[in-house]
Amino acid sequence: MSETRQDWHAVAGMSDLPAGTARAVTLLGEDIALWRGESGSAQAWRNQCPHRGMRLSFGQVRGDRLSCRYHGWQFDTAAQCKFMPAHRKISPPASVCVPSYGCRESGGLIWIRLAGDGDGFEDTAAAGDTQADALFCKSIFVDGSLETLADRLVGAYFPPASRALEAMPGAGFEGEVLDHGRGADESHAVVAWRRRGREPEEAFSTSYHGMRPARSVIRVVAKTEDEPPEALMLALQAMTERRTGVHLATQSSGNDETDRQRRLYFGRWARRLRWFLEHPEAPFDGFRPWT
Amino acid sequence: MSKDLEPAALDQWYVIESSEDLRSDQPRRTRLLGRPILGERSASGTVTIEERTEEGETLRKLPCLERYGYVWTTLGAPVKPLFDMPEFEEDGRRLVVCGVLTVRTSPGRIVENFLDLSHFPFVHTDILGAEPMTEVTPYKAKLDESSGELWVTECGFYQPQAMAASSGAAQVDYLYRVPQPYAAVLYKSSPGKAGAFDLIGIFPQPLEETLCDVHCFMLVYDDVSSYEGMLQWQQGIFLQDRIILENQRPARLPLDPKAELPSRADTSAIQYRRWLKNLGVEFGVA
Numbered sequence: 001m002s003e004t005r006q007d008w009h010a011v012a013g014m015s016d017l018p019a020g021t022a023r024a025v026t027l028l029g030e031d032i033a034l035w036r037g038e039s040g041s042a043q044a045w046r047n048q049c050p051h052r053g054m055r056l057s058f059g060q061v062r063g064d065r066l067s068c069r070y071h072g073w074q075f076d077t078a079a080q081c082k083f084m085p086a087h088r089k090i091s092p093p094a095s096v097c098v099p100s101y102g103c104r105e106s107g108g109l110i111w112i113r114l115a116g117d118g119d120g121f122e123d124t125a126a127a128g129d130t131q132a133d134a135l136f137c138k139s140i141f142v143d144g145s146l147e148t149l150a151d152r153l154v155g156a157y158f159p160p161a162s163r164a165l166e167a168m169p170g171a172g173f174e175g176e177v178l179d180h181g182r183g184a185d186e187s188h189a190v191v192a193w194r195r196r197g198r199e200p201e202e203a204f205s206t207s208y209h210g211m212r213p214a215r216s217v218i219r220v221v222a223k224t225e226d227e228p229p230e231a232l233m234l235a236l237q238a239m240t241e242r243r244t245g246v247h248l249a250t251q252s253s254g255n256d257e258t259d260r261q262r263r264l265y266f267g268r269w270a271r272r273l274r275w276f277l278e279h280p281e282a283p284f285d286g287f288r289p290w291t
Numbered sequence: 292m293s294k295d296l297e298p299a300a301l302d303q304w305y306v307i308e309s310s311e312d313l314r315s316d317q318p319r320r321t322r323l324l325g326r327p328i329l330g331e332r333s334a335s336g337t338v339t340i341e342e343r344t345e346e347g348e349t350l351r352k353l354p355c356l357e358r359y360g361y362v363w364t365t366l367g368a369p370v371k372p373l374f375d376m377p378e379f380e381e382d383g384r385r386l387v388v389c390g391v392l393t394v395r396t397s398p399g400r401i402v403e404n405f406l407d408l409s410h411f412p413f414v415h416t417d418i419l420g421a422e423p424m425t426e427v428t429p430y431k432a433k434l435d436e437s438s439g440e441l442w443v444t445e446c447g448f449y450q451p452q453a454m455a456a457s458s459g460a461a462q463v464d465y466l467y468r469v470p471q472p473y474a475a476v477l478y479k480s481s482p483g484k485a486g487a488f489d490l491i492g493i494f495p496q497p498l499e500e501t502l503c504d505v506h507c508f509m510l511v512y513d514d515v516s517s518y519e520g521m522l523q524w525q526q527g528i529f530l531q532d533r534i535i536l537e538n539q540r541p542a543r544l545p546l547d548p549k550a551e552l553p554s555r556a557d558t559s560a561i562q563y564r565r566w567l568k569n570l571g572v573e574f575g576v577a
């Protein structure tokens with residue numbers, strides 16, 4: 001897994017890390033403290049205080065500093081220790097700091113990389129085109145390696161946001177999947193379907209982005225002529241060899257109530273997705289998103 | 292197969308159960324330093340302790356002692372008898388056997404946390420400490436060559452509720468005795484008897500390198516608190532420490548002086564780690 005330490009990985013939804021909070025995430029077997037100061041952006045550090053090894057994710061955010069839960073050492077956003085409460089008048093030497101990781105926020109998600117500096121993010125798929133109007137929906141955590149789950153997702157289909165809304169109970173929507181298959185280069189899947197009373201159409205396609213680790217970001221783009229393209233992004237997080245996070249983001253509608261419904265809908269859908277991913281014997285049909 | 296253990300770990304005395312909880316109808320099947328142990332009390336009151344195979348067959352009988360309200364044994368051949376605590380002979384003290392708390396970490400992390408002063412305001416907020424009274428004044432930590440014990444002296448700390456019987460905040464004097472690597476006793480100003488010290492002790496029973504049953508007692512001058520009140524006070528403190536202890540990385544105590552960054556307030560920990568290193572302790576350290 002060593003080369004993937006250079007890659008950017010989604011580890012959480014931006015809205016799952018409110019200002020003033022800290023939490024732990026696991027990436028490639030590494031324990032990481034994720035926190036956000038009152039005013040600032042997300043920070044990703046090694047989850048181990050340099051003093052006595054306490055996990056910093058248990059710390060308390062005080063303004064724009066993270067205060068360790070054990071002895072209250074305070075670290076600023078440059079991961080530098082600024083205050084040791086046991087010695088109130090001494091300013092800590094510059095050598096007292098926490099190893100930190102590159103950390104960016106885009107597409108509704110928080111991305112980090114374990115090796116290399118924070119540069120190069122803009123060139124990756126993670127930066128994406130949904131950046132401006134992204135809507136984070138839900139994270140699910142599934143047993144299985146990233147490779148296994150990505151395999152399972154090949155050929156799967158995902159509902160673009162507007163259809164998801166039509167599919168809300170009582171919306172009078174009904175559809176039928178006619179066929180689905182993989183594109184020739186295995187990098188995308190195509191779903192043919194028919195809306196009630198309409199001709200068959202290619203409704204949307206699933207593409208696996210070329211970023212490393214292979215297939216860790218999956219985009220679904222609606223392909224209908226009468227509507228603007230809509231996207232759903234699934235970003236996979238290799239937590240360990242045996243556990244994977246899947247972070248779902250879609251586009252914001254610009255309307256709070258509609259966004260709330262989208263989030264609700266994809267949240268429910270994500271739970272079905274998890275069931276599907278955890279049951280290799282389940283037929284693909286088993287998770288038609290609009291049922 | 293149990294791995295070979297170094298004398299520094301083998302030759303210590305370990306508590307495997309409190310005397311009152313080892314009843315004739317209640318044997319204690321447990322582990323010590325990664326090996327299966329069975330402690331039993333006969334109907335006539337005699338205690339026997341044996342080391343067993345993983346399959347439950349007797350391997351050998353182990354030495355056994357009952358003292359300070361606990362049942363003690365060893366897997367090695369201690370050069371010293373079990374350390375003496377003369378305070379147990381003093382009139383007017385109450386012994387509170389606090390029961391066992393299982394903690395997923397190494398015995399060294401547990402003892403070091405027990406010796407630690409600067410965590411009081413953050414872990415035991417408004418009980419053993421409170422911001423902004425966080426300063427740790429200089430104190431002494433020294434290996435006593437004649438007894439081979441580590442002593443930490445001249446400690447003081449401002450405490451809002453120093454003991455169960457405390458009526459308010461006070462500047463409290465502390466000292467610590469570490470009679471063997473994996474046992475520690477603290478002495479702190481008694482609210483119940485002017486000029487005297489109350490004792491609190493911990494005897495970690497290392498089940499595995501990073502898993503311990505911690506036996507804890509208090510020996511105090513306190514005529515006012517109920518037994519339950521004292522127990523609750525102590526257990527509350529220990530549960531606060533457990534959250535810390537189970538979330539330190541690594542779980543084994545690092546003996547390399549460069550592995551973690553101490554400050555002057557950690558003098559006791561620095562001496563403790565150095566002592567363990569010189570003794571050749573390998574069990575539970577990194």
Ligand code: FES
Nearest residue numbers: 049051052068071
């Ligand atoms: S372990 Fe973080 S301040 Fe001591």
Ligand SMILES: [Fe+2]
Nearest residue numbers: 404410414532
């Ligand atoms: Fe404590």
